Amino acid sequence: MTAPPGGDLPSAVFAQVRRHQSPKLALTGKFAGRGAVESAASGSWVTLSDGRTALDFGSYAVTLLGHRHPAVTAAVRRQLAVQPASTRSLANPVSAGAAAVLAEYLGGALPKVHFGLNGADAVEVAVKLARLASGRDRVLAVRGGFHGKTIGALSLTHHPLFRAGLRGCTTDVVHLDADDAGAVGRECARGPVAALIFEPVQGENGAVPLSPEVLARWTHDAQAHGAFVIADEIQCGLRRCGERSVALAEGLPVDAVLVGKPLGGGVVPLSAMVCSQELYAPLAADPFLHSATFGGHPLSCAALPAALTAVEELAGHGRLLAERLATGLRVLHQRHPHVMSGFRGRGLLWGIDFTAPQAAGEVVVGLANADLLVSPCLSRPTTVRLLPPLTTTPDELERALDILDAALDGAGRTPTAG
Numbered sequence: 001m002t003a004p005p006g007g008d009l010p011s012a013v014f015a016q017v018r019r020h021q022s023p024k025l026a027l028t029g030k031f032a033g034r035g036a037v038e039s040a041a042s043g044s045w046v047t048l049s050d051g052r053t054a055l056d057f058g059s060y061a062v063t064l065l066g067h068r069h070p071a072v073t074a075a076v077r078r079q080l081a082v083q084p085a086s087t088r089s090l091a092n093p094v095s096a097g098a099a100a101v102l103a104e105y106l107g108g109a110l111p112k113v114h115f116g117l118n119g120a121d122a123v124e125v126a127v128k129l130a131r132l133a134s135g136r137d138r139v140l141a142v143r144g145g146f147h148g149k150t151i152g153a154l155s156l157t158h159h160p161l162f163r164a165g166l167r168g169c170t171t172d173v174v175h176l177d178a179d180d181a182g183a184v185g186r187e188c189a190r191g192p193v194a195a196l197i198f199e200p201v202q203g204e205n206g207a208v209p210l211s212p213e214v215l216a217r218w219t220h221d222a223q224a225h226g227a228f229v230i231a232d233e234i235q236c237g238l239r240r241c242g243e244r245s246v247a248l249a250e251g252l253p254v255d256a257v258l259v260g261k262p263l264g265g266g267v268v269p270l271s272a273m274v275c276s277q278e279l280y281a282p283l284a285a286d287p288f289l290h291s292a293t294f295g296g297h298p299l300s301c302a303a304l305p306a307a308l309t310a311v312e313e314l315a316g317h318g319r320l321l322a323e324r325l326a327t328g329l330r331v332l333h334q335r336h337p338h339v340m341s342g343f344r345g346r347g348l349l350w351g352i353d354f355t356a357p358q359a360a361g362e363v364v365v366g367l368a369n370a371d372l373l374v375s376p377c378l379s380r381p382t383t384v385r386l387l388p389p390l391t392t393t394p395d396e397l398e399r400a401l402d403i404l405d406a407a408l409d410g411a412g413r414t415p416t417a418g
């Protein structure tokens, strides 16, 4: 959109968002951009309509390769010039090749791949197949877990906030306490279970790594009772937390790994369920049992090999960034205990807790004023997520830590009412 004659672009955009989308969305966008809207992006930086640039450590974990990674945009451009859309009646070499690359990337033990566009697409197909392949209905998920907002995925997402106004989602789900090692064994003894689904590192819950020992016991108990085990790594996988797959790196013999967000290189939408023959069996028998018009879209799939190659090239740099970030956050916690009550995470996925909603609000204002973008946790108003790209330079990381330091310094100074 260009600015209307005689008018300014942001006002026109906010009016459209208010009119055709949501007044609240207009308000949060206005706050985040301090009245400006996004107009371009490259690497860790987003350019705003007023000419400012903001350092992007947010984007809800999509931009693991930063914005417009050159190898990914080149691959997508090549595909755009040749065949962006599939007939879906002819076999497509780009989506078939992407499936082979992804299965191989995750080690080869899970040979089957189903592509979607959003993370929830991967969650939906995994749970649907688990129910069909097992002939059972009940699914075990974890308290604090987030798996998306479509009706099926929503029943697995734990926080009731996301289900407000909706009575009875379609899947029968029990949410387990993350530290209850015996929970899966007990639930399986109570009645048949189709699947267990967990995020090895819970993202939306504020970057909470689950105990590898508990996950190992859960996986063993679920599979011993004939239930499938699904690792939702849509946020924590593909080296966001250091490993290609956190669950596989922990030695968990899971039946499926779900990936999304950065799978399209931060350029195009793409998600995937990568799974065992056994879980995929209903779809192998009838490939139209679950399909979607844009599943395996060549334009999206063209990004995958380039994205995974770039992620691997940057893995070592990512480890150094992760170490520096963890050290930096430890120092900030020591310096500002009255505002920053804690922090946790792994790799390039960190959650920072604030002592109170007011302190959180003040820090978030401070970050916005200094042009550092972070991602909020929708169900935890006193926590924000830091999600730096693997492409972040050491200088950019130091700058982000300095901005955080100043924002923490400026917060918590106003006495709370009462």
Ligand SMILES: Cc1ncc(COP(=O)(O)O)c(C=O)c1O
Pocket (backbone or CB within 6 Å): 060, 117, 118, 119, 120, 121, 123, 146, 147, 148, 149, 199, 203, 204, 232, 233, 234, 235, 236, 260, 261
């Ligand atoms: C772990 C996890 N699973 C599933 C989803 C849903 O993904 P999407 O919003 O792309 O549908 C998300 C999104 O944040 C997520 O973090």
